Structure formats: C-alpha cells, structure tokens
Amino acid sequence: MDxxxxxxxxxxxxxxxxxxxxxxxxxxxxEKKDLSKYSLSDLIKANNLVQSDNKRKEKLHEYHKTKGHKxxxxxxxxxxxxxxxxxxxxxxxxxxxxxxxxxMHDRGVGCVKxxxxx
Numbered sequence: 001m002d003x004x005x006x007x008x009x010x011x012x013x014x015x016x017x018x019x020x021x022x023x024x025x026x027x028x029x030x031e032k033k034d035l036s037k038y039s040l041s042d043l044i045k046a047n048n049l050v051q052s053d054n055k056r057k058e059k060l061h062e063y064h065k066t067k068g069h070k071x072x073x074x075x076x077x078x079x080x081x082x083x084x085x086x087x088x089x090x091x092x093x094x095x096x097x098x099x100x101x102x103x104m105h106d107r108g109v110g111c112v113k114x115x116x117x118x
Contacts, residue, residue, distance in 0.1 A: 001042065006049035007077060008033060013043075013088055014078055040089045044082070051079050 012033040018024040035043070054076040061074040080088075 001045060001049065003049050003053050006046035007053075009035065009038065009043065009046040010050045010077065010080055013080055013084065017080075017084060035088065036092045040086070043085045043089055047080050047082075047085060050077050053077070054079070 008031075012029075012031070012035065015024060015029050019026050019029065038046075057074040057076055061071060064071050
C-alpha cells in the first residue's frame with residue numbers, strides 16, 4: 001500500500017465519521033471506497049502511513065523554517081483513533097447480535113456475533 005491509497009482509506013473513514021457527528025451530510029460523500037477488502041492490519045497500516053507522512057511534512061517544514069526560508073506552513077491530514085479503526089472493521093465484517101453480554105448502569109451492552117461472516 002502506498003501513501004496515496006492510505007490517505008484515501010483514512011479520508012473515507014473520516015468522512016463517514018463526520019456524517020455520524022452531523023458535520024457533513026451523507027450526500028456530500030461522492031467517492032465510494034470498498035473498505036471490506038482491507039484487513040484490520042491494512043487499516044492500521046494505512047493510519048500509520050498517514051501519520052508518518054504528517055511527521056515527515058512537519059520535519060521538512062521545521063527544517064526550512066530553521067534555515068530562514070519563507071514558509072507558509074505545511075498541510076497535514078487527520079488520522080483515526082485506533083478505536084475508530086477497530087469499530088469500522090467490526091462493523092464491516094461482523095453481524096450485530098441482540099444478545100446482551102453485560103449490564104452496565106442498568107443498560108444491556110450488546111455484542112457482535114463471534115462468527116466471521118465472509
């Protein structure tokens with residue numbers, strides 16, 4: 001996987017997260033990306049690649065700044081929290097189950113089926 005593909009993957013996850021947060025409308029997401037073909041490891045790797053690219057850009061910016069070059073800053077991309085990546089992977093690859101596995105503050109906590117659906 002290259003950095004371009006990693007940015008597309010993470011960007012797509014974040015776009016849907018923005019929809020769930022109410023920041024974006026569903027209709028604003030025009031590009032479709034099939035995330036189900038990626039393993040959990042692939043999604044984590046994509047996030048790490050974007051994070052590494054951000055660090056590289058920041059270091060390059062700092063280098064030019066210390067050399068006295070005029071710079072307007074650098075553009076970095078948002079990355080996903082690990083729990084978001086895990087949630088996306090789970091939602092893509094497992095079916096919901098109505099079984100309650102624990103009670104927390106008088107609320108039932110659900111789970112997903114342990115059987116891998118593919």
